[in-house]
Amino acid sequence: MNKVDKYDVIILGAGAAGLFCAITAARRGLSVLVLEKSNKVGKKILMSGGGRCNFTNLFISAENFISSNSHFCKSALARFTQWDFIDLVEKYNIEYEERKHGQLFCINSSKDILSMLLRECDDAGVQIKTHVDLDIVENLSTSESFFKLSLSHTGQEIKKDEFFCKSLVVATGALSIPTLGGSGRGYDIADQFGVKLRPRSAGLVPLMFDGSMKEFCESLSGVSIKVEISCEGKTFEEQLLFTHRGISGPAVLQISNYWKKGVAVEINLMPKDDAAKLLRSFKDKNPSKNLNNSLKSYFPKALIFALQKVFWPDSQDNLMAEFSNKQLSAIGEKLNKWIIYPSESEGYRKAEVTLGGVDTDELSSKSMECKRQSGLFFIGEVVDVTGHLGGYNFQWAWSSGYAAGLSV
Numbered sequence: 001m002n003k004v005d006k007y008d009v010i011i012l013g014a015g016a017a018g019l020f021c022a023i024t025a026a027r028r029g030l031s032v033l034v035l036e037k038s039n040k041v042g043k044k045i046l047m048s049g050g051g052r053c054n055f056t057n058l059f060i061s062a063e064n065f066i067s068s069n070s071h072f073c074k075s076a077l078a079r080f081t082q083w084d085f086i087d088l089v090e091k092y093n094i095e096y097e098e099r100k101h102g103q104l105f106c107i108n109s110s111k112d113i114l115s116m117l118l119r120e121c122d123d124a125g126v127q128i129k130t131h132v133d134l135d136i137v138e139n140l141s142t143s144e145s146f147f148k149l150s151l152s153h154t155g156q157e158i159k160k161d162e163f164f165c166k167s168l169v170v171a172t173g174a175l176s177i178p179t180l181g182g183s184g185r186g187y188d189i190a191d192q193f194g195v196k197l198r199p200r201s202a203g204l205v206p207l208m209f210d211g212s213m214k215e216f217c218e219s220l221s222g223v224s225i226k227v228e229i230s231c232e233g234k235t236f237e238e239q240l241l242f243t244h245r246g247i248s249g250p251a252v253l254q255i256s257n258y259w260k261k262g263v264a265v266e267i268n269l270m271p272k273d274d275a276a277k278l279l280r281s282f283k284d285k286n287p288s289k290n291l292n293n294s295l296k297s298y299f300p301k302a303l304i305f306a307l308q309k310v311f312w313p314d315s316q317d318n319l320m321a322e323f324s325n326k327q328l329s330a331i332g333e334k335l336n337k338w339i340i341y342p343s344e345s346e347g348y349r350k351a352e353v354t355l356g357g358v359d360t361d362e363l364s365s366k367s368m369e370c371k372r373q374s375g376l377f378f379i380g381e382v383v384d385v386t387g388h389l390g391g392y393n394f395q396w397a398w399s400s401g402y403a404a405g406l407s408v
Contacts, residue, residue, distance in 0.1 A: 024405025
């Protein structure tokens with residue numbers, strides 16, 4: 001072994017939650033080491049929001065999060081709020097803008113947020129090591145150290161080190177986007193210490209189809225439309241984007257958190273209108289027009305053509321006068337309530353988050369400390385708390401990291 005080091009706190013993962021926990025703990029005068037397996041820190045921060053980082057939301061509430069315990073997130077979110085993070089952003093004179101639904105984005109670049117966090121780490125004396133693989137975690141339960149970590153450095157040459165700490169914080173993220181460092185390492189540590197896990201699945205992810213529905217979507221790849229989308233009692237009104245595999249866009253990413261294989265998704269293509277009533281009014285006002293032309297101001301031309309093949313295939317050349325009111329009502333009902341069955345999601349490769357994870361019943365909602373193992377903390381995405389699209393998952397990272405940072 002080349003080296004033996006002792007720290008008050010070791011944090012596994014240099015993402016949003018890990019870095020913020022490190023800052024909070026180090027400000028309290030604790031010695032803090034952050035270990036990151038990738039070659040760079042904060043990769044997910046840099047790619048988020050199309051490179052602009054949707055770092056929080058003005059309207060944070062527990063209703064914007066999915067968990068087996070809907071109350072668990074409340075304590076952390078109340079202790080470090082969106083306003084607290086906005087204050088930090090403004091302290092660094094980072095320019096930002098509000099977009100729809102209270103989403104806050106950097107005007108310049110996601111790099112502004114990461115640079116701010118790294119500056120805070122530096123000022124507080126946080127040490128960060130990259131290219132580190134965790135080989136073994138051992139529970140020592142001695143008066144000086146609770147944990148021993150055996151590590152491999154995966155740079156140009158492999159080196160072995162041992163580190164000791166009183167508090168170990170697992171901020172490893174989860175399974176989403178493995179190319180940015182997503183892995184199940186945090187779940188392995190939970191298993192090792194007997195911490196229960198909730199079932200995991202890909203969240204905020206595009207949905208796919210097979211057969212004729214895949215062909216339908218493929219023919220419309222790149223077409224976007226505002227819809228109302230529903231599944232399992234949840235409804236969102238956002239943009240839907242057709243892709244060569246299926247459907248994506250904010251509406252689909254939101255509803256994907258509630259969708260399971262075999263469950264129907266309902267799409268209202270005309271959320272502002274009673275489509276049946278509208279089509280009958282077209283017939284009354286312009287009986288010599290055909291239906292395709294009547295819908296031109298409501299849908300892209302390619303979408304009208306595709307819908308016609310599905311919703312009124314035998315009447316594509318009919319003038320409005322040639323449709324019975326019953327036929328128009330039936331078409332209108334489909335436009336307002338299009339029932340589709342995705343075959344599967346695009347999985348963790350494209351998922352922005354992982355649903356499920358460390359069971360919240362195993363953790364203190366105030367400190368994020370594991371109830372069955374003193375000194376062991378879980379924060380961020382590895383925990384069974386998942387936010388909606390729109391800055392909520394970053395706020396959970398800041399808030400859960402802060403809660404643990406005050407308690408380690």
